[in-house]
Amino acid sequence: MTADLSARQQDTCILLFAKYPAPNKAKTRLQPALGVDGAARMARQLLLHSIEQAVDTGFAVELCVSPAPTDPCWQALDLPESLRWSTQANGDLGLRMLIASQQALQRFKKVVLIGADCPSLTTARIQTAVQQxxxxxxxMIPAADGGYVLLGFREIDDSLFSDIVWSTPSVAAVTKQRMAALDWTLTLFDPLHDIDEPKDLVHLPSSWLDSQLNIRVDND
Incomplete structure (x- = not known):
């Protein structure tokens, strides 16, 4: 490992929230279009893609997962040995992200939260965000549906994750309001598309269709 890479890994952590892509437990909103197995395959593809893009940044990458890292299911994915692991806390998404962020900031100067839902969140986009x-x-990189696909910070405040109705179009707007109330500066990028519902499938990379996932998407 070069000195530059070592310094970057000590400085910044990409905190990736994920749950195991099990049938009937992951990406269930895609089942009307993809079926139970197809939705699980999509969840798996999105997770592996997100991990690959994060690892390629050269920063430390921590998977904050459910079920716990000790669950045998994770061994089936053959993930990079460089990954750090942690278990998602109990509670709603906001509390889980808050606790994970607080713990990460004890070890890193900069923390970037991402999920495993956005195929267009590339290595380059993550690196550019961290530079800011x-x-x-x-x-912040907002999601087109009103949430966000990336949120990065050098310190954390409870207000960014409390009393927010998650998975609604107001999430990014409320988060920005909370940042303004804290008098924190924000770099805001153009929105990207999450893959959550059948209508989102048109935003998949063309290379993912048919060949890897046996999925056909009507673009009309």
């Missing part, structure tokens, strides 16, 4: 934390308190 050198000059700004926070960085």
């Amino acid at each position: 934390l050198n000059q700004h308190d926070t960085v």
Whole structure:
């Protein structure tokens, strides 16, 4: 490992929230279009893609997962040995992200939260977002549905994750309001598309269709 890479890994953590892509437990909203097995395959593909893009940044990558890392299911994915692992806390999504972020900030100067839902969240986009934390308190890449696909910061406040109705179109807007109330500077990027519902499948990379997932999408 080079000195530069080692410094980057000690400075920044990409905190990836994920649950195991099990049938009937992951991406269930896609089942009307893909079926039970197809939705699980999509969840798996999205997770592996997100991990690959995060690892390729050169920053430390921590998977915050459900079920716990000790569950045998994770061994089936043959993931990179460089990954750090943690278990998602109990509670709603906000509390789980808050606790994971607080723990990560005890070890890193910058933390970037991402999920495993956005195929267009690439290595380059993550790296560009992290760079903004050198000059700004926070960085966000919104999701087209009103949430966010990336949230980065150098310190954390409970208000960013409390009293928010998750998985609704107001999440990013409320989060930005909370940042403004804290007088934190924010770099905001253009929105990207999550893959959550059948209508989102048109935003998949063309290379994912048919050949890897046996999925056909009507673009009309």
